[in-house]
Each structure stands twice: as structure tokens, then as C-alpha cells.
Amino acid sequence: MYGYNGKILRINLKDRTIKTEKLDLEMAKKFIGGRGLGTKILSDEIDPSIDALSSENKIVITSGPLTGTPTPTGGRYMVITKSPLSGTIASSNSGGFWGAELKAAGYDLIIIEEKADKPVYLEIKDEKVAIKDASHLWGKYVGQTTDLLQEEHGDKAKVLTIGPGGENLSFMASIMNEKDRAAGRSGVGAVMGSKNLKAIVVRGTGKVAVSDPEKLKVIFKDSIKKLKAHGVTGEGLPAYGTAVLVNIINESGMFPTNNFQSSYFDKAEEISGESLSEKYLVRKEACYRCPIVCGRYCKTDEVEGGGPEYETIWAFGATCGVSDLKAIIKANYWCNQMGIDTITAGATIAAAMELYQKGYIKESELDGVSLEFGNADAMTEWVKRMALREGLGDKMADGSYRLADMYGAPELSMTAKKLEMPAYDPRGVQGQGLNYATSNRGGCHVRGYMISPEVLGSPEKLDRFSLEGKAIWTKIFQDLTAVIDSLGLCLFTSFALGAEDYAKLYNAVAGTDHTAESLLQAGERIWNLEKMFNLAAGIDSSQDTLPKRLLEEPIPEGPSKGWVHKLDELLPEYYKERGWSKGGIPTGEKLKELGL
């Protein structure tokens, strides 16, 4: 058995039973692992139409076959569950070291069922697994919880935990590991909170067996060489981290400002990656076996910690009209402590600001905290209130769609399938907009990162306004991303590596005989399975859309002035490329072809 440990850990929180089950290797390989395998298990074990916060929902935490192996960036894990925010499949990805530790403990994945009657945490020390009382941890911030659990279980133990956001069932709650790494999106932390599960501590001392260690050494060296030689993974990301995108996206006029009312922020320089490095950067940080080192650790006179990443800088910066980088770092810090997603948090504050600007939210509802665009001081207060569900923060905690809908103005929520879109205005980058609209988890940039060809010129430059070829590019990027997420690698490797490289790595580790084509087909299989989950959950293809503003209101100023998103022209071609019906449903023929 190579690449996989062959073991599933099944935890029932109601009965307090802990079972080790054999992993069906044939099934695992069909869906690779990680995101794919987790989706397969969730689809088989739950009815997708259930309430995401009911005890019937399950949480599947998966590693990939390359997680915990010497493969570059092989430290990732995924959380697959039904999302309370979007109602779709949720599959949130995180780096750091926790995933590799789970693998070293001897498991490929954990299935968490039912609900504990009081707060508990899970302790995994190789084959020794226990459900423990977490009453002393409940209510504690992510940092405090992590410190307390490491005091108890040793520095080498890796801690995954929710914060008060997850405990209070905030729909934007994240699951955090090593304090600052987040399985951030889709409200996965609320599902953990609904089960009274505070944390999972893992310590593993084993090693993952590899099929062909000598061959892996050669492929490993070749991959490292490619990652080091590529401008983005070898120079751009190491030098400035993801925040370097602030200026380029703004200079292109697609940096959503004031809740997408504009797409050019005249104070972008003040919140740029260059300013971050100059004023607040303490050190750079790497995840498990990562040669890219894009992580930042920043410090102000008030707080210090990991981040902020590009999307976070945007979420608390331009889209809230804020140009104070120190305030953005503080809001990021409190999101990490409270365990809430920075993108949805910032974007929801921005939507609330517009609801206030347009008179929907009244002064009397604010309890003295400003909702003016540009008010930097108020942001952290709203972050705390959304995590604790206090005052107006209780309504905001359900995300921008439910908030705006409650005030009769759902069109002011900048979401796709109720998930807040991150930092690229689809009107200025047509392929990325198609990806937002069709992504199986909603408004997400990392389900098919079309910014890479459309703006950054990798692997080749596409005209960002042109519609030509965007449907097939989007499909391929989506399928390839599903592969990377399922293998247990970081998406950033895809700037320098291609499907063929991933096939070589996977084959050397797991003894498979994949080609680039067969691996991409596995990605397509995963994509279709996610789509089928959504359809069964009642999320049909009429929800493959974008907010009205982006389809009808041209960008008012800046380099992308005058553009709207042309989804109605792109969508039919996309469905065709996917081999789906005109109504966006996978055909029987397609499902058969994919073995579903």
C-alpha cells in the first residue's frame, strides 16, 4: 500500500465510538483522495438535502495520497461537508502541517458523525484515539486553544480548532490549524461547532510508504527545479507573498471597491504588498515541505500573526473603502482568533456598508459602531460581533446574501451561490467570472484560477476581456484544480507544474499509471460528482449566475471602464464543453463515461 495508509478513522460523537475502518483503495484511487474522495464519501453517506447544521451532516477531513510524502507542498488537507452558508458541497483546503501529521498518525481521513452532548475535542496519537472533554476550551480564541492543547499534548502535536465563530454557528466560521492557517470558506467551522467539537489534536510518528522512492527522488528534484525557475513560484511569491497582487489587479481596474460599486481603488498603494513588506513584515513562513514560502508573518504595535493574504487585504481594504493597512492586519488577526473567514467577513461588512449607505440599515441598529465606507476602526468591532452574533452582527453572521435579502435588497450581496466572491471583478476578467458563476462551492477564486492566464500570463497570456476559448480554459482549470486538491498539494504549484508533472508524482508515490489525460479525467469525475451533490441538495443550474450588478452595470471608472460580465454568452459554451445538457445538468452519457 503506497501513498495511502489504507485507514479511515470514524468518530461518532453521540455514541462516543471510535472505529478504524479499512479504506477501499480502488474507490480511493478512482477519486484520488482529498477533495475527491471526501466528496465521494459524503455523497454516499448523507442526504444532500439535509440541514447543514443538523446532526445528520457529517464532516470528512481528508488528506491526499501525496500528503505527508516528500512531495513539494505535500502538507494539505481538506474539510468536506455540507455548507451552512451556500447549501452546496463545502470543501475547504488548508496548508500548514496538520494534514501531514494526520497522515503520519496512520490515517487517510476522519469521518465525524452526529453531535456530542457537551463540548469535546479529539486526541489522536498514532493508533491511540480519544474523545476528551473540552469544557475548559469552549469560548477560547484560536490562539489560546492552540496554546492550551500544546501545553497538554506537547509542542509537536498539531492543533486544528474552531474559535468562538464556530461555537456560535456563524455561517462564516472557519476551521483553523497552527493558529493562522485556515480551511476558511463555506462556514465549515459552524458545522464543527454544531457538533460540539472544538478541536482535533494530532501527533503522528509514522511514515507514508512510497512506491518508487528512487524515481520519486528524481521527479522531486525536477519539480523543485521547475518551481524555483518559474518567475511566480521562484521569485514573485517568495519576495512579496500573495499581497503583491494588490497593485496589479488595481492597475488593471478590476479591484472591487466599495462593495463592487467601483473597481479602481485610488489608495491601493497604501495597502499593497510592497507597503506590507516595508512597514509590517517580520518574517516569511513556509508550510510543510514548501519551496515557495509565500506565507507572511506581520506585526503592528497592537497585534502580530500570520497574514494578511491578498484576498484578506482586499476584503478589509478596497471593498470596505479602507486604506489603513494596520487596521486590515488587525481585522485579519481577529478573524483568525475568532475563527471566521476573512473573505466572507470583509465582504459582508462591505455589503452592510452599502445597505447602510442606501438607507436600508438604520443608524439605530448600529449600537454606535460605524458602517460608513472607509471607517477602518469599526471593522474589527464588526468582526467580533459577527463571530459572537451580537447586535446587528447576529444578522451579518449569516453572510451577505441573507443579510441583504433580509432588507429586501439581495442584489447588494456580491455572492455566487451565497458565497462571497473574492478580489477580482468579473466584469474586467471574463473567464474568472465564468469560474465564479459555475464553481461548485459558489463565489470562489481557487476552483479554477483563471487570473493566471488572463492577468498573470501563465501558462500563456489570454485577453481578459475576450470570450474566445474561455469556456474550455475554465473547464480545464477547474478539473486540474480538483486533481491538485485531491492529491494533497498546494494550488500554487500549478504556476510551474502541469498535469503531466502531477501524474509523475502521483505514480511514483502510489504506483498508479496515470497520464496527464487520465488524471484530468479524474478531476472531471470529481467536478461532476460535486455538481450531482449540489443538484441533489436543490442547488440547480439556475444558480450558476452572478449578481445583477456585474451583468448589467458597467464598471464606472478606471482601466476596465464600460465592461459588464457576459455570462449569458459564456454559459452555453461552458455547458457544452462539460458535455452537460443545455440546462446545465450532467447527462447520463457523461456520467457513464466518468464511471459515476
Added chain:
Amino acid sequence: MSIEVRLFATLREGRDKKIYVDYEEGLNGNAIVEKLNIPKDEVAIFLVNGRDLALDKELKENDVISIFPPVGGG
């Protein structure tokens, strides 16, 4: 008349963030990059008024140029 050139990320090392270059007829991106001593392989993205433009294309008075080395993220 001049052309505003904005430099980003590592291209700022040893150079100003913003540089004004005198406009002359026939001026193109190649000439600008050469004038600023930027090695060609460090120019990953060359925007004129926020739009991609090939380095050999002629520039106009009052154009705003943004030059980036290889960058990425997400």
C-alpha cells in the same frame, strides 16, 4: 509632454516607484524598459493605461505605464 511609468515589486529595487519619461515620437515599450535598465526577462506584465500592450507598440502622449515582474498569488 511626458509618459508616467509606474514600477512595482522587485522592479523598485534601486529605482523610484514612479518615473516620468519625456515623450518623443516613435517611443515604445522596449525603449522605456531599456532607458530604465530593466532586464527584459524581468518584465512579465506591461500595461498601458491598464491594458496589456506589446513592447514594440508605439506609445502616445500622456500614457500611463505599469510594469510588473513575475508575480502571482490568490
